[in-house]
Amino acid sequence: MLLDVFDKRRSVRKYSDKTVEREKIIACLEAARLAPSACNSQPWRFIVMDEPSVRERACVAALRGIVGINAFLRDAPVIIAILSRRKIYLDILGKYFRKTDYCLTDIGIAGEHLCLQAAHLGLGTCWVGWFNGRELKKALGLGKLVKIEYLITIGYPADAGSPADRKKLNEIASWNKDGFK
Numbered sequence: 001m002l003l004d005v006f007d008k009r010r011s012v013r014k015y016s017d018k019t020v021e022r023e024k025i026i027a028c029l030e031a032a033r034l035a036p037s038a039c040n041s042q043p044w045r046f047i048v049m050d051e052p053s054v055r056e057r058a059c060v061a062a063l064r065g066i067v068g069i070n071a072f073l074r075d076a077p078v079i080i081a082i083l084s085r086r087k088i089y090l091d092i093l094g095k096y097f098r099k100t101d102y103c104l105t106d107i108g109i110a111g112e113h114l115c116l117q118a119a120h121l122g123l124g125t126c127w128v129g130w131f132n133g134r135e136l137k138k139a140l141g142l143g144k145l146v147k148i149e150y151l152i153t154i155g156y157p158a159d160a161g162s163p164a165d166r167k168k169l170n171e172i173a174s175w176n177k178d179g180f181k
């Protein structure tokens, strides 16, 4: 059941030394590629970093000034940077008419497709939203039109971890009535 994959997925921050096969990474990217997006804009781009020297350089940049937290980035066998390449008309529509950010929503859906496919293949992942994007962008030599929105670490879990708490269904869903303030 698909629900079993959702249940199995959790943020993994400790990885074993086992190399992650490129075919598995490609399957994860394929899952992300198939994600829906506003006006089918597909604003996502992915940079896969699985070579130690590239990862090391990226981590130094990404963690510059980020004291303490997210140090586990250094031990992840694979880091994927998710970039956005925005469409101006969708930004205008979203910002002025709906006060929403379609692009970031799309990025989130694609990223989670990737994580769920990884879980299905026995891999652990963790979203990383707290990093030095400006330094990392410089280190990767990226152009003006793209922004690094998130990093996702991937590797075989060193320990299974325990599930994080979730709100109960009746706290987050209501049937046929306005249950929320």
Ligand SMILES: Cc1cc2nc3c(=O)[nH]c(=O)nc-3n(C[C@H](O)[C@H](O)[C@H](O)COP(=O)(O)O)c2cc1C
Residues within 6 Å of the ligand: 009, 010, 011, 012, 013, 070, 126, 127, 128, 129, 130, 131, 163, 164
């Ligand atoms: C957008 C986003 C950003 C996140 N950023 C970080 C981060 O910077 N560092 C980290 O350790 N975990 C990060 N996480 C992971 C969350 O802490 C985690 O998903 C949450 O605690 C629920 O735990 P679970 O993923 O194991 O179910 C992030 C998750 C999301 C969705």
